[in-house]
Amino acid sequence: MVAFKSVSTPEMSTLSQIRLTALSRLAPEVADFLEGGAGDEGTLTANRAAFSRWGFRQRVMSGLDVPDLSTSLLGTDLAMPVLTSPFGADGLFHPDGQKAVARAALAAGIALVVPEAGTHSLEDVVQAAPKAARIAQLHPMGPEQNFLRMLRRIEDAGCQAICLTVDCPTGGWRERVLRNAFDLDARFVGGNYPDDGQTRLIEVFGQLFERSAVVWSWERLASLMAHTHLPWIAKGIMTADDALAAEAAGAAAVYVSNHGGRQLDGVPAALDALVEVARAVDGRLPVLFDSGVRRGADVVKALALGADVVVIGRLAAYGLTAGGQAGVERVLSLLHDEIRTVLTLLGHGGVRDLGPGALVRLDGTDTPM
Numbered sequence: 001m002v003a004f005k006s007v008s009t010p011e012m013s014t015l016s017q018i019r020l021t022a023l024s025r026l027a028p029e030v031a032d033f034l035e036g037g038a039g040d041e042g043t044l045t046a047n048r049a050a051f052s053r054w055g056f057r058q059r060v061m062s063g064l065d066v067p068d069l070s071t072s073l074l075g076t077d078l079a080m081p082v083l084t085s086p087f088g089a090d091g092l093f094h095p096d097g098q099k100a101v102a103r104a105a106l107a108a109g110i111a112l113v114v115p116e117a118g119t120h121s122l123e124d125v126v127q128a129a130p131k132a133a134r135i136a137q138l139h140p141m142g143p144e145q146n147f148l149r150m151l152r153r154i155e156d157a158g159c160q161a162i163c164l165t166v167d168c169p170t171g172g173w174r175e176r177v178l179r180n181a182f183d184l185d186a187r188f189v190g191g192n193y194p195d196d197g198q199t200r201l202i203e204v205f206g207q208l209f210e211r212s213a214v215v216w217s218w219e220r221l222a223s224l225m226a227h228t229h230l231p232w233i234a235k236g237i238m239t240a241d242d243a244l245a246a247e248a249a250g251a252a253a254v255y256v257s258n259h260g261g262r263q264l265d266g267v268p269a270a271l272d273a274l275v276e277v278a279r280a281v282d283g284r285l286p287v288l289f290d291s292g293v294r295r296g297a298d299v300v301k302a303l304a305l306g307a308d309v310v311v312i313g314r315l316a317a318y319g320l321t322a323g324g325q326a327g328v329e330r331v332l333s334l335l336h337d338e339i340r341t342v343l344t345l346l347g348h349g350g351v352r353d354l355g356p357g358a359l360v361r362l363d364g365t366d367t368p369m
């Protein structure tokens with residue numbers, strides 16, 4: 001009998017099964033925090049629906065070798081065009097949190113994005129997998145002295161780049177969180193800010209929770225980022241105008257994301273914004289993409305629509321919840337193998353040569369790309 005390889009436990013047999021396993025293990029209010037979006041969750045739903053409006057333009061008998069999934073981002077080699085997103089409060093899902101994600105990323109040959117609001121400090125995450133490629137995420141908010149201190153810490157921790165989350169001047173209006181009166185314990189988000197008298201957590205993240213936002217400007221950000229030699233990525237770009245503003249402010253890459261539908265409900269699906277942003281930057285900067293990716297075929301669609309690298313948020317958190325490091329590794333290997341399968345069936349030799357010609361609209365419209 002020919003067996004499909006890598007059949008693991010039934011709990012981790014497929015990505016959708018890993019999600020179910022994860023949700024069954026979490027307290028209902030934590031599952032709601034993970035799964036939920038802002039407002040009526042229209043954007044959350046739209047993120048998924050956008051993928052099903054695109055199908056593949058299959059070509060057969062290509063004569064091509066096994067597809068090459070390898071790529072690079074800002075000088076960092078990646079075994080496939082996938083990163084894990086900076087999801088904070090990671091200790092809610094597994095005690096090892098991003099430490100387990102870092103070990104899994106290293107094993108899979110990809111990079112992780114370490115969240116500022118994580119359960120473990122950046123230094124501890126690095127210590128857990130010193131050889132893992134890593135990007136550190138920061139919120140452009142709070143005292144400037146703290147922001148500058150974090151830039152030093154990120155450089156000292158040997159990170160390859162910095163990811164600045166620009167769509168989060170305050171927390172989204174999350175009704176599942178309100179309904180459950182779910183309070184994020186400081187323990188889960190304060191790994192970088194131990195109570196050592198230097199920086200108080202509330203000074204850094206207060207505006208996320210207290211809706212008293214002082215929204216930074218691109219000019220302010222650009223002047224602070226002049227203090228580091230590391231390249232930076234603007235995360236949360238949804239329009240051509242903002243992509244160009246990020247580029248003018250010195251961003252080395254733009255990251256299309258609506259925060260998984262968790263911030264401003266009513267913005268379009270991230271996949272639809274991707275087309276606009278990719279066209280605006282026109283190959284001058286790499287484009288990262290997240291929001292709604294749940295399988296390998298989604299990764300291929302996003303690459304075809306202009307992403308250079310696709311980032312997984314909840315998917316990584318499901319793996320972490322279902323099995324710690326092994327769970328995240330399983331998510332990454334399922335993604336890898338599905339991407340390879342889709343590319344082979346699609347008749348494509350690799351991830352770098354994908355373009356809109358690989359796709360067709362399935363909803364009868366003839367949207368120009």
Ligand SMILES: Cc1cc2nc3c(=O)[nH]c(=O)nc-3n(C[C@H](O)[C@H](O)[C@H](O)COP(=O)(O)O)c2cc1C
Nearest residue numbers: 085086087088115117165259260290291292313314
């Ligand atoms: C539990 C959770 C915590 C998150 N925390 C952060 C964060 O601290 N910083 C950030 O930039 N994005 C954060 N995000 C957003 C993710 O980085 C990512 O943009 C989003 O999850 C992508 O959508 P997806 O989950 O549909 O893949 C978080 C997302 C989740 C689900």
Ligand SMILES: CCCCC(=O)C(=O)O
Nearest residue numbers: 088089117168189259262
């Ligand atoms: C955990 C603190 C960051 C919150 C956030 O960005 C999210 O929940 O999406």
